[in-house]
Amino acid sequence: MVCKDMSLRKKADSDATTRPQGRAATINDIARLSGVSKKTVSRIINNSPLVRKDTREKVEALMREVGYAPDPLARGLAFRRSFLIGMVYDNPTAQYVVDMQYGALDALRGSSFELVVHPCDTRSPGYIEGVKRFVQQQKLHGVILVPRASEDQALADMLEEIGCRYTRIASLALDDTSQMVITHDRDGAAEAADYLLSLGHRDIALITGPSAYRSAHERTAGFIDALERRGIELPPARIIEAGYTFESGVAAAEKLLLGKQRPTAIFTGNDEMAAGVYKVAMRAGINIPRELSVVGYDDSPLASRLWPSLTSVRRNTRDTGRTAAAMLIQPEGQAALQIASVRPHLIVRDSCQPPLD
């Protein structure tokens, strides 16, 4: 028996120099060249503690030397799960999508995971089926749900049902906090309100996003609550629901600014709508910030491109994406103890000033 073992070893060693150069090294090459079984190599790949330290070091040195990297397709097939993270989103602003992607990629860099993008239309009837096919067919390791897709409970339920792990990004806890990144939009809006109050504004108006969006609801609530804490109540005519789009912002601003008594300040649920306010003000000859203060939400590139540059609530989207992805690729059971959240804060630029009176 011992003899046989020895001969096998020898054979392995002699093969060492003959590994074909054209083809990338496989787990078999590594096992053969380092004189261990492929199972041991597999344990090393998967960071199993059940490997002696010197064995591990010897094998890892060889891996580096030959530039070995395990094949994600083979691993995926055996694991019955790929090394792909999906990002599911429903047509938010381009900059927001891109920031979220960059953030996720920050977390995936150096790991074996890659990011697969999956935009969808949450208003189309078959969209949940589409995500389901995507997840099951690709055997995704997990999926990041970006607002507004993240706000759809039916989508999360479907993923739960098919056993796909996910992280939901939302303005408040909609789910088990271990699968959430919370963006605290309420606080961001409150900071905008406090800022306008501190400048002395009392006749303030609000252009909100669609009430069906949790983010819009949270920002509105945060803003109104902060005003009420200082004893100011917004009359209904000062609150206009719009659609998070530039055009809807224009329409809302026309209602607010072209009447007889206009507010001295406007807070909008995102920067796109703030750009709409700018357009109406410019056209009507209303000077920002002298006659009208404006605060947006997003701190998109648009905020600094506009003139005067727009004071806006920064969302730290890249951090959000990074956190969401990091949660998904964390080894099981090693979940973070604290709740994942990212805090917004106000970026002051040139669009606000104390009211004239």
Next chain:
Amino acid sequence: MVCKDMSLRKKADSDATTRPQGRAATINDIARLSGVSKKTVSRIINNSPLVRKDTREKVEALMREVGYAPDPLARGLAFRRSFLIGMVYDNPTAQYVVDMQYGALDALRGSSFELVVHPCDTRSPGYIEGVKRFVQQQKLHGVILVPRASEDQALADMLEEIGCRYTRIASLALDDTSQMVITHDRDGAAEAADYLLSLGHRDIALITGPSAYRSAHERTAGFIDALERRGIELPPARIIEAGYTFESGVAAAEKLLLGKQRPTAIFTGNDEMAAGVYKVAMRAGINIPRELSVVGYDDSPLASRLWPSLTSVRRNTRDTGRTAAAMLIQPEGQAALQIASVRPHLIVRDSCQPPLD
């Protein structure tokens, strides 16, 4: 023999009702249930012509019935190539990236392919190695090269060397046209020049992108050539090289607008820099379009958000992305006969007017 065959058939049929429900159907299930070999099922999956029509139809009906979809991981492992398309880009505008992604996804929809994103930094020394690792490790089916990454010949050479198919998107043919989508930036810039000339402008200035970018070079050349065709030569002081960024646009505009003799019109290599021109003009009290006409390039969302809205050259980025992806997933040898290209065209808005004199 016949008897044995029959008994096997029978056995297969009786197994039909006992396929475990918990687990997704595999090629073996389909083969067994439809009484053909798995190789035949494989032929059907891969659209091989070597299958009798009725066999194909019978098997396809079964696939639909049980909701069978082949496992991309298993296929990838056997093919030694995944069903992933990579998109490689170097920090262009968010909207541009997103449009490109949407376009690529348009082409991939309904196919077995998915899109994996890979932003990179072409100025960092190791970036080509990074793309190489990405491509080889994931065994990508192909990769879409977006400007400016697409303009780097060393990157294309590396991909060629490792045998990775790619499509380069660029303003002109940098490569074998079968692996290019050409965006004809020269023509777009020429259209901008013709438009300004048609309004009567003669003292025109140009803010270009970095000369190391082919897109910037092409747009500049297209613009200058079009002016020369009408007998107008731009003096060097009227051409300022900037960095494609808002801030660099501001700096360039300050040189052009705050001197004694300012031009009556400015063409910028992208919309970001046009926004910089707006800022300087606004601050200096120069009325656009009355005292200054401005034309941008990109037709980004910014163009309609600015006030007055910006006349700009539309790039049809989504079409570009769709074309690039379609080329990559086309069956071999079935390459298009005509050269893939996407034409830009001018979108006229409110930022231009005949000069005052």
Next chain:
DNA sequence: CTGAAAGCGCTTACAG
């Protein structure tokens, strides 16, 4: 701490 056998769900190479 280590390994031999079987299997993940497909395709290739060969045979008929």
Next chain:
DNA sequence: CTGAAAGCGCTTACAG
């Protein structure tokens, strides 16, 4: 036009 055998590069389940 169809199929049986071997293999892609890993992991799981089991044994020691």
